[in-house]
Amino acid sequence: MARIPVQFTLNGQEKAEFIESGATLLNVLRDRMGDTSPKGGCQQGTCGACSVIIDGELRLSCLTLAETCEGATIETAGGLANGSELHPIQQAIVDGFATQCGFCAPGMVMAIKVLLDAKPAPSREDVVEAISGNVCRCTGYEPIIQAVLSVSRSNSQQAV
């Protein structure tokens, strides 16, 4: 099958790869670029475990063809921490017991990041809406919602 070149920025690093036309971004990130933080829970756009941020927008990498990401800036949960220092969203999930099996967490974290980047002090309804595309079978969602609200509370304290 014909291979095509693709270049994009992944978590601040330039990446270039020859890929099969039709390959999903999820498979290219995981199998070709070694970033296994996006997870494949359904491969059909229904679970959100593969969520990544492309040019500032939340996207399902299982439904995104890698070849459409030419020149894009892509962020994944694997690039969010600053060295060994967790991002505040990640820390809040750890502190709030908001992850159990962990499979949904990388996608969940990205959905939350997009929300908080746009709206540092969201309402509970905003949080529910923002994570509504991310399935979690373990936590029952409430600890996740509480974790997001705790980040937003510390955001607003910092703003004061």
Added chain:
Amino acid sequence: MEIRSEYFADERPETLHEIGQSRPRDDAPGHVTGKTGFFADRTFPDLLHLKMVRSPHHHALIKSIDTSEAERHPGVIRVITAKDVPHNLYTILILIQVGPEDETVLADKKVSWKGEAVVAVVATSERAAHEAAAKVKVDYEVLPAVFDMEEALKPGAPEVNPHHPGNYYEYDSGDHRKVRYGNIEEGFAMADHILEQTYSSSPIEQAPTETTGCIVAPEGNDRFTCYTNTQAMFFTLDNTSIILEMPGHKLHMVGGTVGGGFGGKVDVIVEPIAILAARLTGKPVSFIYSREEEMQISSPRAAEKIVIRDGVMNDGRLVARKVTGYTDAGAYSRHSPYGAQKGAAHYPGPYTVPNVWIDTYCVYTNRTPSSAMRGFGVTIADFALEVQMDKLARLIDMDPLEFRFINAYRDGDIKAHRQPTEGAALIECMQEASKVANWPVAEKYMAMSSAKREI
């Protein structure tokens, strides 16, 4: 978190360091950074992909299988059928002597549920495996199917599984599990009221976020490493060893973090065939359920039907409880004979009843095989029992919580299956629930204790 230290104060040392403390999970930082290793977070050069050809019928004889066109499809490395499986008959719990072996890894003569595995196609890409699977031709003769447990138990019903004549699991106690305690007829004779109700449940899919799967890498020397998300590593190792007729030291099972299981990953389904594929091709092989397979193929919690007949006195005492439980195993046993047996041991629930009669049946139908899920065998039983308790309380015009206090088991009570009760805490849990739910009960119930009966 807070410990209600007034309960069982005399049983608890003052030196507890961990109980009652909140501790961070040490796996959580790995989860949120995506660094936690799940089985599928690895790839191998030359990785092959396995896709299953499945039965489109609920019940059918296999007349012939033609794989020739699939074998010629570009990218296909190997097509596997029943004759390639060394010991193509198994049942998971044979390891603890719960037989007979009743299920094929790949169907040879007939299929007994819609979705049953028939042919495995191994190819260089998922896409090629999919396309080739569609080219496998299986000629079926459709048989009548049965989906209802009571229909399945009737004489003349279609035989779902030749290893289970009559469509029930044959226990050493006969066609069902039995618990007999006291004298059930006397209990009903003395009762002020008798209430019989029937409860039914549907199968429930565990729906873990990560689907069932494994990746197998040949190590050379006919030894294989299997990276799997099984919840039951030793079931998997030992059953694979039986099915593939390979000694255990040739099978290196590597587990790890499981992306949700809830019992859905306790069966041994993907590993034997994936290891066989790796053995036949000499290449690493990945067999991962699609979301559709996870929902349709992996075994759900069994459907159950439960008939409860209770005798109760006007003062609130339960004096007789008769339960007939049916567990729908689907076409094969997996963990369901064990589930039905657990149900038998679990009734009459956390209550002390002097006269008890329990019959539980494990029934075969042409539905998806059921198996483990969170407390299987007792979860639906508890649903039925507690709804029944509410109805009984209403019948005798009593507060439903006080009704439960009257019947709650206490330390030293002999259960219907003859084990003495130890470490009971139902009374104390209900006392605390009464407070936090602001559902007050009479003072005498708040003075009760699980440790002793008031005279």
